[in-house]
Amino acid sequence: MFISFEGTEGVGKTTLIRKLFDYFQQQDKEVVLTREPGGTPLAEQIRSLLLSVSHDEKMSHDTELLLMYAARAQHLEQIILPALAQNKIVLCDRFADSSFAYQCAGRGLSRDKLKLLNDNFVAKMPDITFWLDAPIELGMTRARERGALDRFEQEKVSFFEKVRSGFEEIHTQNPNRMKRLDATQSPEQVFAAALQYL
Ligand code: Z5A
Numbered sequence: 001m002f003i004s005f006e007g008t009e010g011v012g013k014t015t016l017i018r019k020l021f022d023y024f025q026q027q028d029k030e031v032v033l034t035r036e037p038g039g040t041p042l043a044e045q046i047r048s049l050l051l052s053v054s055h056d057e058k059m060s061h062d063t064e065l066l067l068m069y070a071a072r073a074q075h076l077e078q079i080i081l082p083a084l085a086q087n088k089i090v091l092c093d094r095f096a097d098s099s100f101a102y103q104c105a106g107r108g109l110s111r112d113k114l115k116l117l118n119d120n121f122v123a124k125m126p127d128i129t130f131w132l133d134a135p136i137e138l139g140m141t142r143a144r145e146r147g148a149l150d151r152f153e154q155e156k157v158s159f160f161e162k163v164r165s166g167f168e169e170i171h172t173q174n175p176n177r178m179k180r181l182d183a184t185q186s187p188e189q190v191f192a193a194a195l196q197y198l
Pocket of ligand 1: 190
């Protein structure tokens with residue numbers, strides 16, 4: 001089973017994934033915990049490029065989109081597809097829905113570009129996607145308590161509002177795959193809701 005976790009920054013994806021990872025391990029299930037962009041050494045290098053704020057030039061939105069998919073292609077081939085072929089559970093912190101929400105809804109890139117990439121380079125979509133949803137300010141406050149901000153985290157609230165509406169749109173169009181979780185609840189409540197759904 002391939003399970004992805006989506007949402008705007010600081011909503012608690014990583015916290016939930018760790019709890020589910022521990023839960024599945026206690027059940028003696030074979031489970032892989034991974035993330036996007038990243039998940040392999042090469043894809044993690046691409047992640048550094050994407051998140052770094054130290055570029056002398058502004059990264060174009062098209063470059064950002066293509067780097068996301070370069071990392072994803074590597075991640076799918078090296079980690080996700082082999083793990084699924086071995087009947088492992090894959091828990092993935094963000095996947096292709098983030099590209100729709102951030103690059104299309106957020107940055108304003110065309111859906112045709114995204115469709116072209118998804119059709120050609122994404123052989124498998126998640127079986128279940130948890131969308132952790134909370135007001136933008138709440139996630140920002142949680143994330144900002146950690147310190148230095150990456151290139152995405154430096155965006156304004158208005159950008160993240162567009163991203164959130166992107167996730168809302170995916171949810172409306174894929175009610176069977178995407179489950180919305182109320183991320184304003186405590187980590188324990190979010191975990192319990194995810195587990196009950198699974
Ligand atoms: N991106 C993209 O644009 N296009 C793509 O296709 C992909 C990604 C795949 C990196 O992602 C960036 O890449 C991302 C979108 C872009 N940028 N943004 N924004 P990332 O997942 O690494 O970055 P992130 O979303 O900023 O992750 P995050 O800030 O680590 O958030 P999180 O994983 O959802 O939250 P957390 O680490 O579990 O929790 C944050 C803090 O809140 C932490 O101190 C927790 O202890 C606390 N927390 C967690 N849950 C709770 C609850 N329920 N109550 C109270 N406190 C909580």
